[in-house]
Amino acid sequence: MRHGGPELPPSCTATEATLLFVTVLAEAWRWGLPRHEVIELLPAVERALGALRAGVAEGSDGPEGFVLDLGRSAEERAARPAAARCEVQAQAYRAAMHGAELLAAFGRPGAAGWRTWAAALRERFREQFWVDDLSGGRPAAALLAGGRTVPAVASTFVHLLDVGLSTSGDLHESLLDREQTRLLAQRLAAPELDCGWGLRTLSAKSPRFNPLGHRSGAVRVHETALAVSGLADAGFEREAGVLLEGLLGASEYFEGRPPEMYAGEQRVTGSPPVPHPAACRPAALSAAAGVHLILALAGVRPDVPAGRVVVRPASTTPLGELQLTGLRVAGEPFSVRVSRIGVAVVEEASPQLQLGAG
Template sequence: MLQPLLHDLVSTVMAPASALSDADGQIRPAGVQGLFYADRRVLSQARLFVDGREPESVGHAPAGAGRDRFVSLARWLGDRTADPTVRLDRLRELSPYGMIEQVAITSTASSPVTATVTVELSCDFAAIDAVKSGRPGTPVPATPVGEGRLSWGSDTTHVTVTGHDAQALVEGSDGPACLRWEVSLPPRGRVTLRWELTAEDPAAVVVTPTASLEWSPPRVTADDRRITRLLDQSLEDLRSLRLAEPGAPGDTFLGAGAPWFLTLFGRDSIWAARMLLPLGTRLAAGTLRVLARRQGTRLDPDTGEAPGKIMHELRREAFDLAGQKGRLPAVYYGTIDATPLWISLLHDAWRWGMPPSEVEELLPHLRAALGWLADHADPDGDGFIEYVDSSGRGLANQGWKDSGDSVRFHDGRQAEPPIALAEVQGYAHQAALHGAALLDAFGLPGAARWREYAAALAERFRDAFWVDGPQGRFPALALDRDKRPVNALTSNIGHLLGTGLLSQEESARVAELLASPAMAEGFGLRTMSSREGGFSPLSYHCGSVWPHDTAIVIAALAREGFGEQAATLAEGLLAAAESFGYRLPELYAGDARDQVGRPVAYPAACRPQAWSAAAAIAIAHAALGLYPDVPAGRARLRPLSGAPLGALTVAGMRVAGAEVEVSVDHDGGAAVTGLPSDLHLEEAVSPSSRRP
């Protein structure tokens, strides 16, 4: 079975619901199309007919968070002229409990129009992993339950469809059910038909949050209109991806992406919350608490759990890996990087002004996470953080590039586990320093130990990871089971910037490589250099471009002072955003820009994707360069030199709860207003860009 493709479908999302249809709005019984609710397909068909014929599509457009509009024509109705006179506007809106559709039929004909409108409906309750694997579902018979009402039921889920002023029909046990309306329009008349679906699923492990939106949409003025459009669409998408657990609906996190990953993912949810810190700390706080409640407490090789470890993925039941021999347990801990990233999210949220009382509540979990780093992250004792799937049923690779073939040598050979990834050593180094800062600030012992740990890790990394290649020295992607450097040049090394693991000279070398044509001639940062034996533009992790990966590197380059390189990568993402209607997908192909003109879609990529949407905030923040340290009573202002993205003003950023406005003019001069009075602005000039 092949995984169904997504790139040409329209995705409408309001978590935990998501709908995927063809561009004409029809949900057809094929592939991944359908309405999903908490990892179940609760509607596998919703096809609209007028007099037994499908209307002709002329366009579609997003209409806000969780809403899409589809426009079509019934050209066989109305006046016999060149211009169409009967139009259908189909507005799809997802709610926390299902979906509502309104079909407005408008006639500009000079004579009355009559028609029979039907919506054919099917439900198969297919699990999301079965759909992802390409396995077809089995339709469940519908039951009429009153005037204009239909229902379907499974062992855990109940679905009800109501057609207002409609007739509900069920023809046979195998065929679709339908809603039917008889429509009569006077000359230049209009009528609106409405139907809605409600899903009840007490077994769902994720629900819609009860908390108000965790951020206020910023007010943005930019010379480059792509920035404002990308931010507008991204914030709408992020709003639609908000989730909570049933037992704690007030703690919000972001589901990773629709349709495959609309649930809690440790790494993804952490990175998205971290990139959104310039808009406030509430999302970060909710994400930290949710993951802390599921922090590991015991050793379990089947789930990958270990004391202090932060989980990877939450599902309602075990999840089959599409195209791989594996089955993940419902609560799975197979991630090597979520735990150090959790520590750094706590630290960064504290510096952006997360209330000390909220930080203090999480300090026992901080100490447990540091305990995992000390006792369980380095099973062979070589001083590096590494992973291996000892169960034989989990993820073979457990960094963010978690596909089975992502760790390759320069000649294309795959590395054998245990694997010690380069960027994970950077995360661990940064987490040790961040943990030490938090321990000191809250009067807890152990900070000196973690600073010593970081210093020793940096020396070991310098000795073991740096290799020679065609473009000179660079950090290897990883160490394999024999402690050999996996000598491919990849985007992973960009995550080392800003972690403190590299010297200034080493950072300059990494920045130079990241901006080289082999890495940056596409629409963003390639995951692997085009000179590597394993490179393919349409490989999931070996040559494609991931917006979140590029954004993480942009942010690190900007903070380290490599503004020219950051601007080059940002321009690539902005160009890609324009091609994708400002909804950046999970990933896209890594073809060179001068070869394709516009980015080629990766056909199975999720859209929207939380950390791809959050990349918009990371780009704007990198351009502005405001870095607060609320506990220390200071803030730095360090925008990109020369304003390479043009003049930009963002009002509505949040520092310690205060609304802040930051602006950069055409010459790169920066200003900030609204900082809390107890923060001292240390720097308000644009430094010269560092050149490797």
Template sequence: MAPTSALSGADGQIRAAGVQGLFHADSRALSQARLLVDDAEPEAIGHAHAGPGRTRFVSLARGLGDRVPDPTVRIDRVREIGPYGMAESVEIASTASMTVHTTVTIELGCDFAPIEVVKSGGAAEPAAAQAGADGELRWSAGAVQVVVTGKEAQAEAGSPGGGVSRLRWEVTLEPRSSVTLRWRAEVDDRAAVVVAPTGEAEWSMAEVTADDRRLTRLLRQSLDDLRSLRLAEAGAPGDTFLGAGVPWFLTLFGRDSLWAARMLLPLGTGLAAGTLRVLARRQGVRLDPGSGEAPGKIMHELRRHEFAVEGNGLLLPAAYYGTIDATPLWISLLHDAWRWGMPDGEVAALLPNLEAALGWLGDHADADRDGFIEYIDTSARGLANQGWKDSGDAVRFHDGTRAAPPIALAEVQGYAYRAALDAAALLGAFGRPGAARWHDYAGAMAERFRARFWVDGPHGRFPALALDRDKRPVDSLTSNIGHLLGTGLLSAGESAAVAGLLASPAMAAGFGLRTMSSEDGGFSPLSYHCGSIWPHDTAIVIAGLAREGFGAQAATLAEGLLAAGEAFQYRLPELFSGDAQSVVGRAMPYPAACRPQAWSAAAAVAIAHAAVGFHPDVPGGRVVVRPLEGAPLGAVSMRGLRVAGSEVTASVDAHGRSEVIGLPEGMVVDKPVAAGHTGR
């Protein structure tokens, strides 16, 4: 549970190697937690998730008990992660006919390694432990202290210089009996910039019933995972946002936190409101090339200290603003939350921040004044690419060569277009000046985009990934253009062309939407951003396809994600391989992907929401119902949607007929898709 997470082997052992450990707020609290029975590791037979932050690991002590083929001593290690740290219960059960005597040991280590060091394969010097009374071990480093306590255990501190510390129990099991051992690790971190929020989750635990049971299972697991990713700033525990992902990005990320909150709007506006306020408090106020800060700009990433990655020259300040898209996404989240029923008072309080964000969009986002939003890292130590595909090789031409910055990404122009219209709607509704200016801005952006971005490919015309330094279209076919759907930037014919290409075998032969076409020179199914599949990316495109009426294409991508969900026990990772289903048969993992990941988990909500097609406009007193045509995912019902504080159920049956129950008084269904659709 954020800000704490644990990485272990499938057997539950946390070994002193690689990236395993108990992590708390950007630091590794325990580098080892290894269970031994008579100085040997038990034989693991399986593990299962047991709810948010809780996992059961089952193993056998083969050398104990009766000498018969069936095992007679079983160990259930139940691990629970909480904001405080980690607790474990170790139940040893014997079905043997004899009395069993054994020694159970937990071997422990601590190195306080920063998360970026662990991610790059490094480690820190082991910290020295101090043993106390009543089974206590303690490690300290600056403002961070880790205390491990084993109930009724003997504690043994390791030798100076990093010797292994231990908790030890002498256990006697009578025939057909059991004993439970308990220990816990608590982390006191006074320098953490993120903490566990107060109160319960800000969204409803919606219930989905569906003909395709995979959707039900995926949503249930995803909602559990999202609860475990809730975070707040240390100084404002009442405003919740979602940490991006476990373990590398369990902190505030502007783009990630905004997209996750936007996908969860059908379940309530509380998370969106908290996310908006947290980012508004850290909105840029000055020009600083080193951090990427600019007046009105929404930040990218928050850490407790500089984030340095060895080997690639990356050195990010603790508060880093190197993102080109978080600011327009912040504007659109404020608008969408207002449409879903965020109280007018909360919206009005953020209008000064909206106007500051528009100031960045108008004055700083387009450095060369060509009418497009572009980025370049002038610090030489920040992110070279600053869209959601932010790896160094993410922006490539069709032949595989890399584009040179400044770079204007296709989807960012769509975000800016949509943000301008959303801002105009908010300004007009709340009596603030400037709406006409941003309507004009959007119209001009659409004209420029149509003139400069469209290119010809072997399967027809499509928007380029980006414009490079020389204003040349970067002519690879990528998932980025799917983010344009639903923004309004494209005409009906242009949307149809994009939808067709995104559902083509080159893009959608895997378990969702590939980030790059298999026909492009830079494609690799295990490239981070040039051929892999990202669930959130696919979900954004599914939502856009659904809004524009391309139900068959949306269903193709949704089916891919549901199949991937099966492969990953319904906990979708940050990304996975873009191999074709015909080649691998099941989704293959990407090494070191975060899991759970906030926007990947939120993708389940986006799929269910697209299926029922429920889009409220609380200020306008209406709701548009547009389920996927022909119900390609079968019957789907979402109970627990929240609209202006009311609980709503939206359903579509197997014939495509929709029903809405529980709308707030005065709201009406405006545009049902087809005859027979009803609203109450």
């Protein structure tokens, strides 16, 4: 179980791990994981999708048609209706879309059904998970039985942004429409969530805000990294740059080895960020966030099954010139340089790949 913060009960980490397994395998396949290794893991993908299907609320056990905590049985949900969390819907949506692509590519049944299910979830989410307010609106942190929303403003919204490539080479359509994504981008870069060192896990305006709370205000490095990459992909580079600058500023105080989380106190000149006393340092997740950020800014999106790799660098180049070497795509070395004006030049790649730019 993982602490869910003051707004929501704890959640089972198996939910996140099960759904993200499908996405991780799909991404590895696109980077060039050998076909026979993907085939060996497809039964696990089908079991993960089966768990997803069993986790969809029906009737009185939760909000109809949305995905609940996979760690609770149907009997438990019926006895105590559960909340459908915003981030779980995003992870379930990705799992359905990526799972459908894996099933179709390897001749397994069920791909069309999962695409249909994902499209229906997208429509329901846009209608029921959106909270209107004076700023234009925002996603709900969760949906309760009967359609009641948990209106908390939280960093878990970032999971709605990056949904990966489709088979056409473009990004999948998000659970949010374009206008909703724009409003979310503005919210993420506002002081309510952005403390100047990264994203708080809970809005500073919440009466339950605690700058050192695991889910009530501390900055979690990997979620800020997800926000930067997702915003850059969606075309909101200004907002992405604001969050990136804060994360890099905090990293300097931690000598490039940020803990998994630190205090979400407002950034003040001469006052360094405060590491969480219980945080791992270094932490694998926060260390990997740096790699994720650089790849996102360079815009490297391989699709080995389709025989191509797309490079869409951020045009604002907040880190200046970038050079990535030592990568492997389709089992071959891959190197790319991004200039200070956002022009990408692939310097080394497999001859089997067609190169494209965005």
